[in-house]
Amino acid sequence: MNSFGRIFKVSIFGESHGECVGITIDGCPAGLSLSPEDLAADLERRKGGKHKGTTPRQEEDFPIFKSGIFNGKTTGFPITILFENKNTRSEDYDKQRSIPRPGHADWVAHQKFGGNEDYRGGGHFSARLTAGIVAAGAIAKKLMKEINIHAEVTEIGGEKDLEKGLQKAIDAKDSVGGIVECHVNGLPVGLGEPWFDSIESALAHIVFAIPAVRGVEFGTGFAAARMFGSQHNDAILEMGGKTKSNHAGGVVGGITNGNELVFRLAIKPTSSTPKEQESLNWDTEQVEKFSIKGRHDLCVALRAPVIVEAVTALVLADFMMQEQKIPRVVS
Secondary structure (H helix, E strand, O other), X not given: OOEEOOOOEEEEEXXXXXXXXXXXXXXOOEOOEOOHHHHHHHHHHHOXXXXXXXXXXXXXXXXXXXXXXXXOEEOOOOEEEEEEOOOOOOHHHHOOOOOOOOOOOHHHHHHHHOOOOOOHHHHHHOHHHHHHHHHHHHHHHHHOOOOEEEEEEEXXXXXXXXXXXHHHHHHHOOOOOEEEEEEEEOOOOOOOOOHHHOHHHXXXXXXXXXXXXXXXXXXXXXXXXXXXXXXXXXXXXXXXXXXXXXXXXXEEOOEEOOOOEEEEEEEOOOOOOOOOEEEEEOOOOEEEEEOOOOOOOOOHHHHHHHHXXXXXXXXXXXXXXXXXXXXXXXX
């Protein structure tokens, strides 16, 4: 439900407009030097208001360590990190409570939880909870210094020119989606298992937990359906496993082959858009026109790369520990 991982395991908690959001990380080895400064760079990248087209909501996002750290090092016991919510405007959501927002979880949450859900800012469905995930990802990255993970936005609104794609949304007074591409270098051969615990299975599982992700492809992805087998196959060139091409995206049979891991995500347009829409008013049982108020991203894909890097790091750290490539005590 709210947890992910086998050995390096994370559990998220909190709501968008609640007192705080946070994460508990179990399985982190003892002896890792850790301070708020180690998480600062990635947390800063996740913040809204840093780029044109992102939400103006600004939170301090200072990580508060509540357990698992002693004398500046991890103890080997669960690490709990809190992030306080200070910049909230819950009244924006009180006004539209009776009209579930199209594209959001308002309707299904109301049905599933019987009206007991925290609807402010999307509650526990909110991307606000990714603050903890980014923090955990920064810790996972620190455990795997030999592995480089980099994600970036490669397309906005169907345009390779990101500014042009963003301007389309501004001109239309609407929101747009985008494509995020992730590259991982330095992976050993042999991570992952056939079938249900393949690298692709684990990554697909966690990336689809990121709000707004609608698709994922590895390597050549869907373009492979239009290729011949002889074109798609990656010829092995040497004993280290290096291949002539990388249509597989660094994974064969669910197992890393030592080449660059490559995958792409499709991010949908932000559901909260200033454009007038229609939705059901569940009090009157009539369809009404309305527009969404509040502070929202014009293109949520702009904030996604560091989150994609974080979830990728969580998966890889877990697999590395399963293969005993990360020691129980870090020296």
